Amino acid sequence: MFAGRDYLVRCTLKHPAMYRSLVLPALSLALAASGQNLAPVVNITSTALDLGAATATITYDLSDTENDPSEVTLRASLNGGLTWQVPVTQVSGDVGAGILPGTGRTITWAFDGVPNIWEAVVMVVADDGHAPDIQTMVDQVDAQNLAGLLEVVAIPRHYSSHLAGIQAIRDTLLGRFNGMDIEVGTQDVVVLGTNVPNVIGRQAGLRYDTLTYIVDAHYDAVSNTPGADDNASGVVATLEIARILSQYRFRNSLRYIGFSFEEQGLIGSGYYVQSGIPAWERIDGVLNLEMIGYYSDEPNSQQVPAGFNILFPDAIAALAANDYRGDFLTVVGNTASNSLVETCLDAVDTYVPELSRIALVVPGNGQIAPDLRRSDHARFWDVGMKALMLTDGSEFRNANYHTPNDAIATLDIPFLVNCTKATLATAAMLAEPMNAGFDTHPLGSVGMDDHQHGFPCGVDVYPNPAKDLLWIHVHDCVGRTVSAQLFALDGRRVAGRDLRFSGVDERQALPLHGIARGTYLLVLQAGDAHTTLKVEVE
Secondary structure (H helix, E strand, O other), X not given: OOOOOOOOEEEEEOOHXXXXXOOOOOOOOOHHHHOXXXXXXXXXXXXXXXXXXXXXXXXXXXXXXXXXXXXXXXXXXXXXXXXXXXXXXOEXXXXXXXXXXXXXXXXXXXXXXXXXXXXXXXXXXXXXXXXOOHHHHHOOOOHHHHHHHHHHHOOOOEOOOEXXXXXXXXXXXXXXXXXXXXXXXXXXXXXXXXEOOEEEEEEOOOOEEEEEEEEEEEOOXXXXXXXHHHHXXXXXXXXXXXXXXXXXXXXXXXXXXXXXXXXXXXXXXXXXXXXXXXXXXXXEEEEEXXXXXXXXXXXXXXXXXXXXXXXXXXXXXXXXXXXXXXXXXXXXXXXXXXXXXXXXXXXXXXXXXXXXXXXXXXXXXXXXXXXXXXXXXXXXXXXXXXXXXXXXXXXXXXXXXOOOOOOHHHOOHHHHHHHHHHHHHHXXXXXXXXXXXXXXXXXXXOOOOOEEEOOOOEEEEEOOOEOOEEEEEEEOOOOEEEEEXXXXXXXXXXXXXXXXXXXXXXXXXXXXXXXXXXXXXXXXXXXXXXXXXXXXXX
């Protein structure tokens, strides 16, 4: 937890191409082993563009082990599948609720007005409505996994005194995330010339991928301590949550983040909030894990900061009734995050009822209670985002805080397991599980290269770039009428005419007067055959 020093810092977010995959990764299903209803399987078999009609046709096969009907939705991306924000409103065919399994299903999308449509990637999602059971996810939290990860993470790790240690934990985060079929990236954070990046995993939602919930923990420690509670406990919980939830599919997106330089003044999270969140993404809740491994059922083992009896009388009364035992998870939110607090408490009571919890909701952004701002959640509060700190209370319970005695042997693994379960259940409730299958496919292969579909004539165009007149030169096209239509990249027809060819080798002109400079697509059609060529107008 933040010790209270400030340093000059430089931080940059890498380009989205940093991600391991630019399309949604194929997530593995955990449902078969649990006996739950298996997700539908979608296979896009073909796509076709009709620029003249401004429509796209997507053909797919849909199968389902239980033969359940599915709700089928079509989504589209213009950035290679990183996000799916293209408006897809005018659709018909085998789309919507009640779609039965079968082959040769088709969706027709009227994409009028979508720019660069041939660059689009489409995704067909089928959800049979049998959402996976959150309790099944919760029950997969494994004490041995957490204990084993603690052995890896709870080592001296500090940007100055133990650089090799913190680099090892960075590599552990990257390695574990890369093994989970989620998008993985880093955000450089440089303090006094040393780069210790934020490590970021993203699990994209299948319905509202720009709406995101974060599970995070800082992975640095103060100098000369193994930092088992502060904050190896939060790191291993984040990794365990990511391991389990990455096997499922959700409507909303999840991010799993290891923040750096928390102990130097919340630097890593501060720069993530200021420059690491893409413009298209909306962070709707943050679950910040800050020391969740220390437990004591001894009376008077839990202390409270001065003034808490005034700010939180109900919580203090509950503590007093329990003889101030340090045997609970503290859920810290601010007034703007009250809905997030309620979701977390509901998750604990529903899925981990054996875990005691106390909620503290601080007014404003917490300045009235500085001890509740001493971790990365505060940076999100400061910009109006909802965030929680989930904690055992740091030095108000754990006397080993920020000392070499903050070792694994002092932690309570069952308590750590329950805190991990509670956070996982909260994240799953927020992200909303789906029993869904999907497939992605480039919409059209027209684009920078010529694209022919059995066109019966040889053809070329010149000059290209053209200015006022484009000559269309055909070979072996005697007796055919060819429709020549020129389209802007947003699908608008800007010029066209029918061409009747009587000779073996002939050319005809297409006037371009008044057409703006830019890139266009020329669609030539003879009967059912067509070809598309790129044309530059200068």
